[in-house]
Structure formats: structure tokens, C-alpha cells
Amino acid sequence: MTSFDSSPQFNVWRTLLALAIVLVMLATSGWTAARHQRGDTNPLQRALNAWSDGRFQGKALPDADAPSAKLAGFFASLSRAQRLDLAERYPLAVGNMNGAPPKLRYRANRIALEEAVVVERERVRDHRLSTEGRQEADRRMHRFLSLLHPKRHVLAFDPTGRGRVAEVFGNLNRAARVSVVVPGIDTDVLTYERTYRTFSAPAGMAKSLYKAERAQREGSLPRSASGAPRVAVIAWADYTSPAGIGVDAVTAKRAEDGAVRLSDLVRSLPGKKSVALYCHSYGSVVCGVSARDLPSRVTDIAVAGSPGMRAANAAQLGTGARIWAMRDQDDWIGQIPNLELAGVGHGTDPVSAEFGARVLSANGAAGHAGYFEPGTESLDNFARIGVGAYQTLRCAAGTNSCYHDAEDVVSA
Numbered sequence: 001m002t003s004f005d006s007s008p009q010f011n012v013w014r015t016l017l018a019l020a021i022v023l024v025m026l027a028t029s030g031w032t033a034a035r036h037q038r039g040d041t042n043p044l045q046r047a048l049n050a051w052s053d054g055r056f057q058g059k060a061l062p063d064a065d066a067p068s069a070k071l072a073g074f075f076a077s078l079s080r081a082q083r084l085d086l087a088e089r090y091p092l093a094v095g096n097m098n099g100a101p102p103k104l105r106y107r108a109n110r111i112a113l114e115e116a117v118v119v120e121r122e123r124v125r126d127h128r129l130s131t132e133g134r135q136e137a138d139r140r141m142h143r144f145l146s147l148l149h150p151k152r153h154v155l156a157f158d159p160t161g162r163g164r165v166a167e168v169f170g171n172l173n174r175a176a177r178v179s180v181v182v183p184g185i186d187t188d189v190l191t192y193e194r195t196y197r198t199f200s201a202p203a204g205m206a207k208s209l210y211k212a213e214r215a216q217r218e219g220s221l222p223r224s225a226s227g228a229p230r231v232a233v234i235a236w237a238d239y240t241s242p243a244g245i246g247v248d249a250v251t252a253k254r255a256e257d258g259a260v261r262l263s264d265l266v267r268s269l270p271g272k273k274s275v276a277l278y279c280h281s282y283g284s285v286v287c288g289v290s291a292r293d294l295p296s297r298v299t300d301i302a303v304a305g306s307p308g309m310r311a312a313n314a315a316q317l318g319t320g321a322r323i324w325a326m327r328d329q330d331d332w333i334g335q336i337p338n339l340e341l342a343g344v345g346h347g348t349d350p351v352s353a354e355f356g357a358r359v360l361s362a363n364g365a366a367g368h369a370g371y372f373e374p375g376t377e378s379l380d381n382f383a384r385i386g387v388g389a390y391q392t393l394r395c396a397a398g399t400n401s402c403y404h405d406a407e408d409v410v411s412a
Contacts, residue, residue, distance in 0.1 A: 043116075044158045047092035054090065056082075064093055068268035071099025087111065096156050098268035102172045109154040116159045117144045136190075143189050156238045163189030164239065166265070167203060169210040170232030178273050179213065179233045179386045181206045181372075182262065184281025184305075185249050187241040200369035206235030208372045209278065212383035231386060236265065242282060249282060250346075252289060252310055259290030267295055276300040276386055277321075280371060281333065284309055285346050292318035300324065300385050304362065304371040304378060305333045308346025314356040322406060324385060325350035325357035326378055326396065328365035351396070358402040361394040 054061050062074050075083055083101070087094045087108040092115075094100050095108035123129060123137035140163070147154055147165065156166035172178065183202040193203035210233040217231060239258030242248035266275055275298045279287035287301050288309025301317075302324035303309065314323040327334055334349075348355045364376035371378040377394050384393050390406035 042160050044092055044096065044160050047090060051090045051093040056086065061086075064097055066099070068099035068264065071097060072101075072268070072270075075100055075104065091115070092157070095154070096158060098264045102153070102155060102168065102270065105155055106153045106168075109157045110148060112157055112159075113144045113148050113154065116157075117141055117148070119159070120144065139190055143192070146193070155234065158238075159189070162240070162243070164237060165189055165192050165235075166238040167206065167235045168232060169206055169235070171230075172232045172234075173270055174230055175232035176230040176273055177232075177276070177386060177388065178269060179206075179209055179231070179276045179278060179382075180236050180262075180266070181209060181233065182236055182258075182277060182279040182283035182286055183241070184283045185242045186244060187237045189237075192235075192237050197369065199372045199374070202235040202237045205278075205280070205372040206233045208374055208379060209233050209382055209386065212374070212379050213386040216383045216387045216389060233386075234265075236262070238265070239286065252285060252346075255282070255285040255289045255310070258286040259293070262286060262290045263293045263295075266298060269297075273297065274299045276302065278382055279303045279306070281305045281368065282307065284350065288317060288346070291321070294319060294321070296320060302326070302360075302382060302385055303350050303357075304365075305331050305368045306346075306350045307333055307336055308348060309350055310347050311355075312348050313354065314350075323350075323357040324360055324381075324402070325355070326360040326362040326365075326371070326381065327351045328362040328367060328370065328378070330366060331362075331368045333368055358404075358406075359396040359399055360402055361396050363394075 048064050051061055051064050062071060064071075078086075083104050084107065087104055088111060091108040091111035093108075095105050095112050097105070100108075120137045120141035124134050124141060126134070126137075129137070140159075144159075146152075147157070147167070153168040153172075154165060155168050155172075156164065158164040181202060183205065187202060191201060194201040198204040199208050210231070213231045213233065239261050240254060241258070242254050248254050262277075269275065277287050277298060277300070279301065280303075284303035284306035285308065287303065288311055291301060291309070298319070298321045300322045301319070304326050306325060306327070309317060311317050317323065350357050351359050360378070360381045362371060362376070362378040362381075365371045365373065365378040366376075370376065372382070373379060381393055384390070389408055390403045391408050393403045395402035
């Protein structure tokens with residue numbers, strides 16, 4: 001872990017440097033970023049409007065923004081054929097509807113992805129677009145085709161703008177413990193997965209964590225009656241992250257929007273399963289903003305490579321969840337000043353003593369994007385949190401009580 005000089009002179013220097021960075025960002029980016037809202041060309045909004053105007057068995061459909069429990073009750077009152085009919089009529093709406101059964105959302109999003117492939121294929125052939133525009137359409141088309149693989153379970157999908165997606169690894173209905181990976185800046189449908197640096201992208205992060213959690217349960221904890229480890233992991237790239245290191249990256253606007261979506265997701269998960277959040281980089285800002293409103297089923301929030309959680313200390317997050325933090329010694333985020341001034345900056349460094357998080361080892365992570373690489377202590381620690389094996393965690397160098405008062409889960 002990087003050590004920091006706490007002298008007054010050093011703190012003044014950090015503050016001046018932070019102000020200089022902010023001024024440069026404001027000069028080059030402006031106070032506000034264009035949101036690129038496209039009105040009636042927004043596919044998801046069109047789908048939601050159609051749902052709002054639709055009727056089923058002579059009655060109006062429930063509000064798509066209704067509490068997930070109410071929507072779950074609505075879908076539970078329908079037959080399987082009726083649910084499938086709604087998914088086929090309103091695929092993009094049902095596929096993004098918290099409260100709809102996961103398997104129904106998977107089916108709806110397959111239909112929505114198939115429709116999106118057709119749209120992008122037409123754009124590829126549209127010579128009114130620039131060469132760059134057609135190339136982007138081709139990349140999007142191939143991304144959607146990848147997500148259509150029969151073994152993939154897409155929990156949320158929105159092709160609007162840069163695009164959003166969430167995917168489940170494992171059986172969400174049967175899992176007793178669910179882990180949610182919340183990524184940072186520059187996350188969209190094109191960066192959701194990568195062929196190279198696989199484990200730096202949300203899909204690779206979640207898949208790596210799922211495999212590690214399964215290995216942990218198979219090696220040390222009881223398994224379900226069927227013999228399959230009861231864990232599931234969600235790659236949650238279902239918020240609009242900042243694009244690049246600009247004003248959005250040093251303010252909370254994107255995090256505030258994402259926090260609402262994250263809380264809605266957690267509340268909508270079926271059953272009484274416990275949830276752990278793994279928040280990387282700007283994703284830790286999202287988790288910090290959402291912490292106070294998260295339900296009690298969230299037992300753990302783990303941040304890696306965090307610029308701050310919009311809080312002066314862990315207690316200020318207002319959650320009963322355990323707060324874990326880690327940072328590799330080579331992570332460049334450690335050189336960013338930690339402060340919050342006039343809404344700019346994200347607050348105290350989560351790995352600092354004054355923040356009060358449980359600080360874990362990240363040995364082997366190698367930089368800002370390596371925390372989910374197989375073979376690292378960072379991934380191993382994440383997996384142990386995910387299965388509830390707290391007493392076997394590896395603390396950061398110089399500490400040996402990061403797991404104090406955290407009891408292992410012996411049945412889940």
C-alpha cells in the first residue's frame with residue numbers, strides 16, 4: 001500500500017494540485033457534459049412508452065417504475081404463456097424491469113438484442129454514415145451477437161447512446177449469496193468485454209470472480225443439496241459511467257444516477273439472498289453514494305482502486321454493511337489527491353487509516369485494472385468475501401485484524 005505524508009505542508013500541496021486539476025478540467029470540458037438525449041429515437045424510452053400505453057386482458061399494465069415487489073406480484077399472477085407474451089410484445093421494457101423474473105428478463109433481452117443486431121446491420125450498410133459511423137455500428141453489432149450466445153444470461157440491456165448491459169453468471173434464483181461487480185469510467189457496450197486484458201472489463205471481472213467463488217466454496221464451505229455451489233455474480237454495467245477523465249469523473253452526477261439504479265437492482269433480486277458489492281474505481285463512488293439507501297441484504301461493500309466514496313469516513317456512509325478497501329501499490333489512483341471541494345472530488349482515501357475501512361491485501365494486482373486477475377490476492381480476497389469466509393482473508397501489509405468481528409458463514 002502506498003504511504004502518504006500527513007504533514008500540513010504536504011496537505012496544502014495536495015489541495016493546490018487538486019484545484020489545478022479541477023481548473024484544467026473545467027477549462028477543457030466545461031461545467032456540464034452533453035447528455036446526447038435523442039428523444040423519440042431512444043429505443044428504451046419508446047419501449048417504456050409502448051408499455052405505458054398498452055393493455056393486457058382489458059386492463060392497463062402496471063407502471064414500469066413501480067416498486068419491484070409490486071411488479072414481481074404482477075408477473076407472479078400470470079401464467080407462463082402470458083409472461084412470455086408480454087416479453088415478446090415489449091422485450092426492451094420487460095428486459096429492463098426490476099421485479100420481472102430473471103429468466104423472463106433473459107428471454108426478453110434476447111429478443112431485444114436480436115432486434116438491435118438488425119438495426120446495427122442496417123447502419124453498417126448505410127453509406128450516408130461516415131466510415132467511422134459504420135465501423136462503430138459493426139463493432140456494436142458484433143458485441144450484441146456475442147451477448148446472444150445461448151449460454152449467456154443478460155439481465156439488462158439498453159442500446160441507447162453508449163449502451164448499458166448487466167449479465168448474470170450462475171443461477172440467480174438458486175444462489176444464496178450474490179456478488180455485484182460495479183465498474184468505473186468508460187464502461188459501455190463496447191468496453192463491456194475485451195479480448196485482450198480480459199479481466200479489466202466488467203464481463204471478465206465478473207466471470208473471474210464467479211470462478212474464484214466457486215473454487216472457494218468447493219474447497220472450504222458446505223455446498224447445496226444438489227452439490228452445486230450456491231453463488232451467482234452480476235456484471236453490472238447498467239449505469240451511464242463518465243466518459244474519460246473529465247468533469248463527470250470528478251463529480252457525483254453520474255454516481256448519483258447510477259446509485260438509484262444499483263439500489264433498485266439489489267432490492268429486486270429474488271428471495272432473501274445476501275449481497276456483496278465489488279466497486280472498482282469510479283464504481284466505488286456509485287457504491288458510496290448508494291450505501292445509505294441500500295437494503296440490509298447488502299452485507300459487504302468492497303472497493304478497489306477507489307478515488308473516494310463521497311464520504312469523510314466509513315461511518316458517514318450510513319450503512320450496516322462491512323466496508324472493505326484495497327489498492328495495489330502500483331495503482332496510479334493513489335497519486336490523485338483525495339478531497340471534496342464545492343462538489344468536486346470524492347473525499348477521503350478509503351485505504352487511509354482515517355477512513356476506517358477494513359484494508360485488504362491486493363498483492364499481484366499490478367496497477368489500476370488488475371484486481372480481478374486470477375492468481376492475485378485481490379481476487380482471492382474478493383472471493384472469500386463473496387462466500388463469507390471472512391476469517392481467511394489476507395489483510396494489507398502492516399495490519400492483521402481487517403476481519404475482526406466478521407464471522408465466517410458456514411451455511412448459505
